[in-house]
């Protein structure tokens with residue numbers, strides 16, 4: 012894990028950018044505008060969270076050991092495709108992307124990882140996707156302050172196939188932010204309503220780092236009940 016001082020030395024603009032990205036007073040369009048300025052996203056992620064995509068892929072492999080390699084996967088908040096690239100290395104061949112930021116999406120689509128790109132936001136609005144399409148929805152670093160939140164759950168469970176699962180990985184610390192205070196309570200409500208089943212909630216050590224040092228991640232696996 013890189014220490015934050017070397018990160019600041021290499022990218023003096025990093026802390027400012029990071030603060031802008033987690034500024035919960037910004038609208039989703041303003042957050043996208045910050046990402047749009049960030050064409051060196053991968054350089055910074057290599058310092059801030061060098062293991063994140065690999066850790067995610069390790070968790071994915073453990074969870075989906077027996078999953079068909081052609082299973083239909085949607086990588087939400089795909090960014091430049093770092094997380095999905097590791098799934099390709101595991102042999103998965105049928106991955107689509109959902110990403111609202113044009114700059115990052117263009118970089119991702121050049122890598123030939125994804126079959127299809129949806130340029131859309133995760134929120135309560137309807138996604139441009141039919142019901143029951145995906146076997147797995149995967150997300151790394153997307154449910155966070157200023158980013159996607161629990162208001163997207165119902166749409167995501169609409170587009171998952173019955174019996175399909177969403178694996179989502181985020182910073183454990185982000186879950187303590189007031190803007191995320193309804194994230195887990197909403198999961199519990201949706202479970203009571205029969206929309207999802209909570210299968211896993213697990214700490215992922217050394218997921219990333221911020222100015223206070225290494226940060227843990229949290230993995231959730233949520234399943235859409237089979238019909």
Ligand SMILES: C[S@@+](CC[C@H](N)C(=O)[O-])C[C@H]1O[C@@H](n2cnc3c(N)ncnc32)[C@H](O)[C@@H]1O
Pocket residue numbers: 039042043046056063064087088089090091092093094109110111112115131132133134150151152153157158159160
């Ligand atoms: C920290 S990056 C993670 C990117 C990628 N998953 C990775 O592991 O490198 C967060 C991504 O979520 C996207 N994002 C932010 N808010 C979003 C929202 N409301 N809906 C969908 N994507 C969003 C950003 O544009 C950005 O690409």
